[in-house]
Amino acid sequence: MSRNPRPQRRGRREGKENHDRWLITYADLITLLLIFFVVMYAMSRLDVEKYDIVTQSLQLTFSNGDSLIEKGTGVLGSEDRHAFKNPPTDSAGQGEQGPGQGGPNGQNAKSPSGQPERDGGDSSQKPLTDRELAFRKQEEELQNLMGLIEAYVKENQLEDQIRVADLPKGISITLSDRFLFDQGKAALKPDSAKTLTKLASLFRRLDTMISIEGHTDNVPIGRGFDFKDNWELSGERALSVLRFFLDREKLDPEDFQYAGYADTRPAADNATAAGRQKNRRVEITVLRQLQQ
Template identity: 45%
Template sequence: MARKRKAKSESHQSSERWLITYADLITLLMIFFVIMYAMSKVDVAKYETLAKALQVQFADGPSIIPKGTGIMGEAIPKESRTTGDTEQQRQQETVKPNESVQAEQEKKEQDLQNLLKVVQEYIAEHQLDGQVSASDTPRGIAITLNDLFLFDLGKAELKQAAYPVLEKLASLFPKLSTKVSIEGHTDNLPLATGSLYQDNWGLSQARSVSVIRYFVNSAKLPQDTFISSAYADTKPVAPNDSEADRQKNRRVEIVVLRSGSPQ
């Protein structure tokens, strides 16, 4: 009878051993999910705190998360983190200048379009069609003034009638952050005998300089804003086969440049 009771007791103990294994499994799963949660936060300081807490909790056995090893592997070296931060900072610093340049270019273009609008409105208001025109070209905003509007035939001294237009333009230039090319053009006819200028090159250069002198001396604009160019008859806008077309070629162009070069 005693043997039967002993067998029954051993059977009962064996049937309850799985509970111990199950409890260990649940404990390990809990630890695993706690570690995974900590990893998702990617916080090295909290990770190290958790590891120490677990080591204290399970001090009777080997450390579940040995220092420097474990599920997460080695902690990210401070030097590596610093290098990554530095690289990210460099990229951000590169983006900022690019954005600044783009914003500056957009502002410059908007200023040019505003200039074109103001000049065209001024031309219409003062009925200057045929004498003054303004257009948007690849190089910039080109303001074309007929030579007879500015000068007497074969001469380079400005007429009094040209001053109001030049004064209006002078009031607009300080708002711009770009160069202004003043370009003299002539037709292909030779100068009259006794002219002050040797040829059309000399005349076109003198006319360009006269306009610049007005802006610098009378309007008090900075000299380095302007570029003087002389083209004589090399850049006609019409054939030089009639007086009407030759009149179109005799002109001064004031080009507010998109870039720093008149070309």
Template identity: 50%
Template structure:
């Protein structure tokens, strides 16, 4: 029996202690394959890299950026491409107020002198020397109209003979920016009872109002250009000592004012 057991032990194959090499070899092979795959994935496509590099560079160097002066994200724009800073606007000199007023005054004076010449020529051509008088006064161009030419005695209704003269004046006044004063004057004789007016104050005021209404209602001139007054017999140009003098004091004066300020 002992002999058989010994023979069995001898007939069994010897135990292999190097089997781990197989596993180790397989592991090494797998690692090699893994690194080969990594290597193949890590290879760079040079052409694609160049395209990507140029695209990024252009984007970073664009001037339409939130940064001031548009120098791009990297600030790599050339100086010639950078927008020039806006030039500081030069302060416009304001015209001298004194000179401006002086120029306006000169222009106004030229208009007044032209008005004077036109009225003088009109009076001469129409033989109105005894009915219309014009003069250059410190206040302005004064046009004096006789009451015999404008109204009947003691009345304030305009005569038809006065309409052409007032129409000529209206054509000149509408071109001016000056204020125009209309003043009514009478002599010192009392108004007869039973008439339209109680006294010379009412008569002088009514006559100046009739002239104003012609300019405003008939000639359609801006009413803001006018001012009127009635002075009765308080401002005579000659003493009321004769019929001739009283006739001179009964008048309507139209003055184109100089508007001196």
């Protein structure tokens, strides 16, 4: 008697299910989180100088405006268009004033005509701090300085050699290298002394930091010149202007800083001759920065 044949297998055994596929999603999530934190860190790096300027400006703005909650004129100085008054304490609306109808501050008091009137005095405004007063004074000085330099440039027809601009960091005075130096040199031309002396007389009245920066185009320095590269040239040119202010005009060295940036901060396109000429310059910036 024969045995029953063994039943045939039904094809291949199904493969085992992979239970580690979640690792792919987890790895993607971790990668995205890493990118997110890298971006957040990059955005969190602050320009300390600009941060101080913005902070001082905001402090000055918000300290000058009286609060809208106290029925003031607000930060923008506009009149409050809404009347938030408590009802009169008596039926006739006269007599003793309630908490919202005058009180110690005299706000919303009634005129003889019966209409509410605002206190025209500045008693509700807080007095400015010494630093805020100094910041306001410095801003007035910077604007006056810019006007004087612009008038001097126009009077002496130096528009193609000297440019003045009001930048967030301060008043920028850009002097062309043709006005200050010979090609590839860092010694000041004699003709530039008159203008630098005028600037020194204006700087002497200020109480702020002055930055002097040398810049070049991207053309390498050839043989036969006194400098190794554009870094040395830009630094020596800035130093020549600084020494003029210190040695000849006797200004305070603590009020100055200088640097050479070669061709790393171009003001125009180095692909053209006109652009390269604009890049060869010395920038003197009177900073919006209060001295301690």
